[in-house]
Structure formats: structure tokens, C-alpha cells
Amino acid sequence: MVAPRRQAKANHGRPLLTDADKTLIAIVxxxxxxxxxxxxxxxxxxxxxxxxxxxxxxKLLAARKLTIKPTVLxxxxxxxxRDFLDSNTVPARPNRLALLADPALxxxxxxxxxxxxxxxxxxxxxxxxxxxxxxxxxxxxASARGGIFQEKITDAERVLAVIxxxxxxxxxQVVAELFQVSRRTIGNAQIWVRPLLEETDYTVTRAATRYxxxxxxxxxxxxxxxxxxxxxxxx
Numbered sequence: 001m002v003a004p005r006r007q008a009k010a011n012h013g014r015p016l017l018t019d020a021d022k023t024l025i026a027i028v029x030x031x032x033x034x035x036x037x038x039x040x041x042x043x044x045x046x047x048x049x050x051x052x053x054x055x056x057x058x059k060l061l062a063a064r065k066l067t068i069k070p071t072v073l074x075x076x077x078x079x080x081x082r083d084f085l086d087s088n089t090v091p092a093r094p095n096r097l098a099l100l101a102d103p104a105l106x107x108x109x110x111x112x113x114x115x116x117x118x119x120x121x122x123x124x125x126x127x128x129x130x131x132x133x134x135x136x137x138x139x140x141x142a143s144a145r146g147g148i149f150q151e152k153i154t155d156a157e158r159v160l161a162v163i164x165x166x167x168x169x170x171x172x173q174v175v176a177e178l179f180q181v182s183r184r185t186i187g188n189a190q191i192w193v194r195p196l197l198e199e200t201d202y203t204v205t206r207a208a209t210r211y212x213x214x215x216x217x218x219x220x221x222x223x224x225x226x227x228x229x230x231x232x233x234x235x
Contacts (some may be wrong), residue, residue: 016045017053025050026057030068034075041078096157096179102221105169106160107205113160120196121155153181153189161186162193166204170211177214 017025025039029050036054040047061068075081106113153161157179165175165186176186197204211217 016049022053022057026054026061027068029054030058030061030070032070032074034081038075038078038081042081097160099218099221100160100164100178104209105167105207105217105221106163107167107207113163116200116202117156117159119200120159120193153179153185158189159193162189162197165190166194166197167207168210169207170214170217174211174214174217178217 025043028034029036029039034042036047036050039050043050075084101110101113103109108116161175161179164170164178165172169175170178172186172190173183176183179186209220211220
């Protein structure tokens with residue numbers, strides 16, 4: 001029988017969460033390892049004290065200009081997170097950059113793409129800070145997402161996805177399928193990355209081949225005995 005979740009006590013009682021508890025909860029959440037709902041299930045407490053802990057710790061981190069960087073590892077259920085903690089085995093995640101950064105798709109060498117991505121990542125961070133203040137009139141609260149993360153894509157993947165779409169390697173929907181995210185996520189990536197690309201010396205060149213599906217593109221990049229992998233030389 002599942003016991004009822006504990007509720008946070010009023011201010012006159014003993015706090016349910018210690019300062020160390022709040023810090024740990026906030027770090028796990030800000031790393032985007034799981035949602036507040038999953039944290040609630042794991043800790044067997046209701047979501048309000050979790051959200052409050054995240055907000056309070058987020059303000060302290062912001063005041064000290066400390067940033068918690070997200071990880072690409074995410075768990076959507078308490079069971080999956082428990083399995084990971086028990087086995088310490090990281091779930092397999094496709095190495096999208098290694099495969100989709102092929103020069104035949106990007107129109108540039110891998111070192112050139114890496115250098116461009118590094119420049120744009122710095123600009124993305126600056127733009128994110130400016131947009132945060134424009135939209136909210138101040139610092140964003142750490143719990144503003146409502147405990148759910150809609151996106152799971154790194155800055156480097158975001159840049160690569162937009163480049164593939166702009167070069168018309170495939171449709172934007174196929175780009176979303178390749179990166180295993182929603183079409184909305186790719187749309188947001190376009191809004192962020194396209195203007196930054198236009199500010200650089202990057203010139204869009206249309207790809208020689210346009211793929212109609214994610215499977216067709218991935219199959220073309222997969223080495224076969226009669227179809228060797230594309231080399232990394234600059235086109």
C-alpha cells in the first residue's frame with residue numbers, strides 16, 4: 001500500500017526540507033534531469049515545497065551569478081530514475097553531432113562547424129539573458145516552467161539543426177525527427193539561431209541532395225560494404 005505523500009508543515013513547525021535538501025533538489029531540477037512531478041514521486045512529498053525550494057535556491061544562485069548547466073540526460077518517470085540510480089548505467093542517447101555534422105550535410109568541415117558553433121553559443125547565451133529581461137521584466141524564476149521541460153537539445157545541436165534546415169537537406173519536420181524533438185523545438189531553434197547566423201559571415205549553400213525522410217538520410221550516412229561512409233573532407 002502506497003503511503004500518502006507528506007505535506008510541507010507550516011512555518012511554526014519543523015521544516016520538511018533542510019537547506020541542503022533544497023539545494024540538491026534545485027540542482028537536480030535546474031540540470032533538467034527530471035521534472036518537479038518526478039521529484040515529487042521520488043521524494044514522496046507534494047510539489048509545492050519542491051517548487052518553493054527551486055525558486056528560493058534559484059534566486060540565491062542568480063544573486064551570486066552562478067549558473068547550473070543542463071545535462072542531456074533526462075528521466076521522465078521516477079521508475080526510470082530509480083533504475084539508473086540502482087544500475088548507474090547511463091541510458092543510450094544518439095550521438096547526433098557525430099553523425100549529422102557530416103560535411104556532406106553541413107557544407108563545411110567539422111572544425112569549421114565547431115568554430116562557428118562556439119561563436120554562436122556565446123551569442124545564444126547573451127541573447128537568452130536579454131530576452132529573459134525583456135519578456136519578464138526581470139530575473140526569471142527558477143520554477144517558471146511549471147516543472148516540465150519542453151526541450152531537450154544542446155546549443156551545438158540547435159545550431160546544427162538550423163544549418164541542416166536552411167541548407168534544405170530535408171524538411172524542418174525531418175530535422176525534428178533526426179534530433180528526436182518536437183517540431184516546436186526546432187521552430188524555437190530557428191528563431192534563436194537564424195538571426196545569429198545572419199550576423200556572421202556564414203553563407204547558406206543549398207545541399208546537393210535533399211532527403212525525404214529521416215530514415216533515408218541516416219541510411220545514406222550509415223557505412224555499407226557497397227556504400228562507404230562520406231569522408232570528412234571539405235566539399
